[in-house]
Amino acid sequence: MFGLIDGNAFYCSVERVFNPALHGEPVAVLSSNDGCAIARSAECKALGVKMGQPIHEVSPEVRRRLKILSANFALYGDMSGRVVSVLRDLFPSVEVYSIDESFVDMTRVPDRLEAGREARSRVLQWTGIPTCVGIGPTKTLAKLANKLAKSTPQGVVQALPESSEVAAFPVEDVWGVGRKWASRLGAEGILTAGDLVEADPETLRARYGVVLARTQRELQGVVCAELEETEPQRKQIVVSRSFGREVASQEDLAQAVATFAVRACEKLRARSLQAGGVWVWLHTNPFKTGAKQYHPSKAMQLIHPSSDTREVLAVARSLVRSMYRQGYAYKKAGVGLLDLSHGDVHQADLFSGMDPRSAKLMAVMDQANRRFGRGSMSLASAARRPGQSPKWAMRQESLSPAYTTRWDQLLKVR
Incomplete structure (x- = not known):
């Protein structure tokens, strides 16, 4: 016998845990860049807001009644x-x-x-x-x-x-x-x-x-799918985001791709995997009428399977340079890690040896970021300048605090 425990309007319920004033109110949680409704309270559904509906399509009268929040996926x-x-x-x-x-x-x-x-x-x-x-x-x-x-x-x-x-x-x-x-x-x-x-x-x-x-x-009661306590090994890991606003310079685009590559490598190491190839794609805004469109995509094999962020970044930045064209406004980019295998399986290369310091260096970076917060230690190509948000940063105008994952945003009880 199986049981399925499902959180009711989960994202909205999490927001209500830390902000009780939202109880009984029509709450809508929006997707990345505050685009579409991805979670709705019962009160929000009663007002006719559909799942996945772009928030700009909701009538002004209804929007004024909603408590609209940006998605806080870390929370x-x-x-x-x-x-x-x-x-x-x-x-x-x-x-x-x-x-x-x-x-x-x-x-x-x-x-x-x-x-x-x-x-x-x-x-x-x-x-x-x-x-x-x-x-x-x-x-x-x-x-x-x-x-x-x-x-x-x-x-x-x-x-x-x-x-x-x-x-x-x-x-x-x-x-x-x-x-x-x-x-x-x-x-x-x-x-x-x-x-x-x-x-x-x-x-x-x-x-x-x-x-x-x-x-x-x-x-009919015949079990065809058993309980899976461990996650099946992934075939690829993808990190992709739409930008808060369009970017045109190669520097901004490369920084965004580097940031996504760093996050993808963190996920890779958390699963004790290594990648054999890197895939990068760029997109202009297909919904912008009259704008020039360009949607390149390229992949490249690594010399040997690796989970070293430095090696992945070198390939990702090379792919960005080869695909970048001036005169286009880019709205989205993504990084995919391909041909995944377990980290304890190594295929030697005749002309290129593996850096024996790699595993220790990556372990120190991951440990520092777990202790002090994601991005506390990173590589220069993906690092953000203190006090500044990059041009491509997601638009999250109604983001709630990281109540449980950042010391400086813990809930204060007076």
């Missing part, structure tokens, strides 16, 4: 970790599915509904985050139960294959179906999860493939 990630730590105390196995969702193992739990209520109560008491709990014999049924739980006062629901709630559940809301498939299934008379369960499996597999066939089996 949300830290609070997510605290929720997960509570769940690890309660359940033998936990799979962190996303920043606001975790699957837990309830196989040996005698009273699953009571366990769900206890998890919900403890997470709320210890972190302030309201949650809902879905329970089922498969991950798909647990996900379905979680959606049902959101509309109940107790917030905990168990879904079994034979239950009437499963039979009547809209097929477009089933995990793994999606809007495109839901439209095709609806044309064939498959409108509910019950209809999907009863559909001919061979026909379903032939028309939609193995993914939907597995979804059907999971709705």
Whole structure:
């Protein structure tokens, strides 16, 4: 048996933990550069704000009623970790599915509904985050139960294959179906999860493939996806951002790419991986009418797999120089680390040896940044000048303080 614990409007709930004045108010958290709504409180949804809707498309009357906040991902990630730590105390196995969702193992739990209520109560008491709990014999049924739980006062629901709630559940809301498939299934008379369960499996597999066939089996109570306590090894790591405003100089563009490369390498080392190649891309603004468009992309292999930020930066900056063209206004850039492998696997090169000091140097940088904050120690090409924000910095006009990750922004109680 699986349980799915999901934070309700997670980003909004985190903001409310540290700012109680937001309770009962319509809260909208915006994406990078304050573009689109990526989290909405129930009050915000009631005003008609859609998920992913650009904030400028919301009517001025509604915007005046909203409490609009910039996304504070560092804060949300830290609070997510605290929720997960509570769940690890309660359940033998936990799979962190996303920043606001975790699957837990309830196989040996005698009273699953009571366990769900206890998890919900403890997470709320210890972190302030309201949650809902879905329970089922498969991950798909647990996900379905979680959606049902959101509309109940107790917030905990168990879904079994034979239950009437499963039979009547809209097929477009089933995990793994999606809007495109839901439209095709609806044309064939498959409108509910019950209809999907009863559909001919061979026909379903032939028309939609193995993914939907597995979804059907999971709705029938057959486990097709086990709990994954460890993150599968990634094939690539990508760091990409839209700029707060367009940049035109090669220096500004190179600094942005260098900053993204540094962050990508930090993620790489945190997973004990190394990269065999580097990919860089640049974009002008495709939504700017009349502007000249340019969207270059290049990749280059490293001489040998590495997690050394210096080596990745040298390649990334070289790629920027080769792609840069004057006369264009760049709006977005990104860095990808490719051909990932475990850090203990080394392929020697006949003409180029590995720097024996590399691992120790990177370890010192990572330790300093963990202790004193990201960016405390960096390389000159990616370093920001004290007291100055780079031209490409994201627009975050309503960013809340880093209440849990920076000493100078801790909540003060008077």
